[in-house]
Amino acid sequence: MSAVVWLKRDLRWRDHAPLAAAAAHEGAIALYVIEPAWLASPTFDPQHLAFALASLGELRAQLAARGLPLLVRVGDAVTVLAQLRVEHPYRFLLSHEETGEGWTYARDRAVSAWCRTQGVAWLEWPQTGVVRRLRQRDGWAARWNARMDAPEVSMPQGFCGGRADLDDLPTLAALGVASPRPLPAAGEAAAWTVLNDFLGGRGRDYRRALSSPLTAAEGCSRLSPHLAFGTVSMRCVHQATEATIAHTDDRALAHALRGFAGRLRWHCHFMQKLEDEPAIEERNFARAYDGLRESDFNRERFEAWCEGRTGFPMVDACMRSLRATGWLNFRMRAMLVSFAAYHLWLHWREPGQFLARQFLDYEPGIHWSQMQMQSGTTGINTLRIYSPGKQAADHDPQGVFIRRWLPEFGTPAYPKPIVDERAALAFAKERLYALRATPEARAEADAVQQRHGSRKAGLPPTTRRARARKVADEAPAQQDLFR
Ligand SMILES: Cc1cc2nc3c(=O)[nH]c(=O)nc-3n(C[C@H](O)[C@H](O)[C@H](O)COP(=O)(O)OP(=O)(O)OC[C@H]3O[C@@H](n4cnc5c(N)ncnc54)[C@H](O)[C@@H]3O)c2cc1C
The missing domain is CATH 1.10.579.10 (DNA Cyclobutane Dipyrimidine Photolyase, subunit A, domain 3)
Known part of the structure; x- marks a missing residue:
């Protein structure tokens, strides 16, 4: 039974559960949809699309080398998925969960309804520490640790991918999108270069450098666009950071990276709020x-x-x-x-x-x-x-x-x-x-x-009960952020 991997904010090959799952399906195809609702949203900027397209170019080559075609289509997600089903009948839709804006939430509901009427099974995997349908915040930090410490997904050697003609990636001009401001390098290779450079020594001054706009551009990790577009997974960043802390002889670097490691939890802690209350x-x-x-x-x-x-x-x-x-x-x-x-x-x-x-x-x-x-x-x-x-x-x-x-x-x-x-x-x-x-x-x-409210991640609590719950080792992260 064939499958489509629907890529969204997960434009990478490594540690990618939906892509790994696609290896079990003959005729699988990967798909990225450029949605008009995205281009029209008041938070959209050409730089976002340019970064996504540059990342897709690299990923497409990676996947093609392993026998999986990556299609990039423009249109409303349900329409594109329906059209693709005519061209390549598929039974499974595989994707990561997304914690996005209102329009993605509405789009996901429409896709889910469409899948039900078509008999398509939509399987979703988490890719950060965000928990779907979280009942309560207690215990959230322990779940984050368990997810991020789990082994990264082992990726297949190759696929029995479907046959598909790959058009050139659409250009910004063809999509009616203006030229963006200059971008940092996009894609998975660039994400790892940035990460390795930071962990390899650039991060040594992190705690001192992060507050001033004169020093922060060099002293902070600069991983944020890569985490936002998923060109590297949060788990890989977390594990690479912990491994460096554990094995480096450079005490200054280890100390700096402990501060950085805390910020990775914050990423998911804040996203969880939108997940819980869109x-x-x-x-x-x-x-x-x-x-x-x-x-x-x-x-x-x-x-x-x-x-x-x-x-x-x-x-x-x-x-x-x-x-x-x-x-x-x-x-x-x-x-x-x-x-x-x-x-x-x-x-x-x-x-x-x-x-x-x-x-x-x-x-x-x-x-x-x-x-x-x-x-x-x-x-x-x-x-x-x-x-x-x-x-x-x-x-x-x-x-x-x-x-x-x-x-x-x-x-x-x-x-x-x-x-x-x-x-x-x-x-x-x-x-x-x-x-x-x-x-x-x-x-x-x-x-x-x-x-x-934060139970463990370092947010300043306001209620007496929450204050009492604070643990001492959260203090450094909180001080760095809120002086
Ligand atoms: C008003 C406002 C809006 C923000 N909007 C965004 C946004 O849209 N996207 C975004 O990634 N960050 C946002 N941040 C948080 C923070 O400013 C950036 O994550 C950080 O500057 C990115 O640079 P870096 O990757 O070099 O960070 P580093 O200091 O190297 O941190 C590493 C990673 O930790 C996470 N992180 C760091 N600080 C925070 C924080 N305070 N809250 C949550 N996660 C954090 C990010 O994923 C970041 O990439 C916002 C902060 C403020 C005050």
């Missing part, structure tokens, strides 16, 4: 915050923020750097969002869509959770208001980064601050602290903590 992409974690900022949205301020002309040099330099490169370190991402949320009093949804387009590594589960955390709408996290001036003093004391990205800084061409910082923050704090003190907000905070 609506957080659109609405506040804590409903008591509904209406807080929505009607005050000031488009001029928003545009100044997007274009890096707020008159706050660290904010503007970070935004311009991000727009040029598609990447920014964690702290500066958090500062940009905090500035939008508190200084500019902007609701997080449109800034979040804008940032998703700028980040090559856009990962919905991490992104929307972080957008809300940094905007103060989860109800469970301490308000973290970043001062752009302090961030500049701490992380760019000589103004090197600022001058690099704001050549007009210090000249009359550079704008004056668009808001009075003191007044803006007084307003924001007054509104938020008043809301947080209400009995409704307090009651809801407990419920959000129970459903989404």
Whole structure:
């Protein structure tokens, strides 16, 4: 009985359960669908498609060498799957689970319904630590460890793949998509080069380097686009990291990599929130915050923020750097969002869509959770208001980064601050602290903590019960992230 492997955010050969399973099926085919709903979504950017296509080019050659054709089709998933079934009758659809945006969730429901009516068995495998249909968060970290410590999937030598004419991969121009900004190397080989380089020594300075935009680009792993597009599996990254920690004689490197290893858990911890509550992409974690900022949205301020002309040099330099490169370190991402949320009093949804387009590594589960955390709408996290001036003093004391990205800084061409910082923050704090003190907000905070709060991964707990559960060895990860 034949099978189709439906590739999504898993564009690799190694540690790939659906591809491994396809070896048992005669006439198997791999498929990647470029969906119009993706191209039309407000978080889509040409860089995302360019990275996917470049990764697919490499994977297609890998699979062809083993006898498995990889088709790349454009269209709505159900239509493409139905058409393919006419050309290559198949009984099994094999894929990884995806924790995506609302449109992928709706698409998966439609595919599932179609499979049922067609008698196609759709088998899905997890590829991260995210647990489907999780009943409760207790014990989540132990499950993450068990999954990530399990042996990686052993891949077959070859396939009895189906016969298929492989068209050239579609070009961005043919898809009506604009040229992207310059990209880092895509694909599985590039993912391993980045990982090996980081574990081989580049990561030694990780803990010191990750906060400053001057040092983070080199000192952080830069694996995020590869994890987002699945050109390397989380399990492989985890196991390679643990093996380096266990075997290296370089104590500084081992210490740095322990900090990095913690971040890998965070990746899945945040994605789990979206998996458990898909609506957080659109609405506040804590409903008591509904209406807080929505009607005050000031488009001029928003545009100044997007274009890096707020008159706050660290904010503007970070935004311009991000727009040029598609990447920014964690702290500066958090500062940009905090500035939008508190200084500019902007609701997080449109800034979040804008940032998703700028980040090559856009990962919905991490992104929307972080957008809300940094905007103060989860109800469970301490308000973290970043001062752009302090961030500049701490992380760019000589103004090197600022001058690099704001050549007009210090000249009359550079704008004056668009808001009075003191007044803006007084307003924001007054509104938020008043809301947080209400009995409704307090009651809801407990419920959000129970459903989404970290039990082990290092999130700052807010309820007394959760605080009591914290374990001492989580502290370093938390400090690094939230100074
Ligand atoms: C507002 C906001 C939005 C964000 N959106 C995204 C996003 O769309 N995609 C994304 O991958 N990361 C996102 N992050 C988290 C973080 O900034 C990036 O993962 C990190 O900067 C990527 O660079 P790196 O791979 O070199 O990270 P490293 O520091 O080398 O970390 C290794 C990996 O750990 C994971 N990780 C690191 N920090 C975090 C974190 N705080 N939360 C969850 N996972 C983490 C990522 O998978 C990352 O690739 C966001 C952070 C903020 C504040």
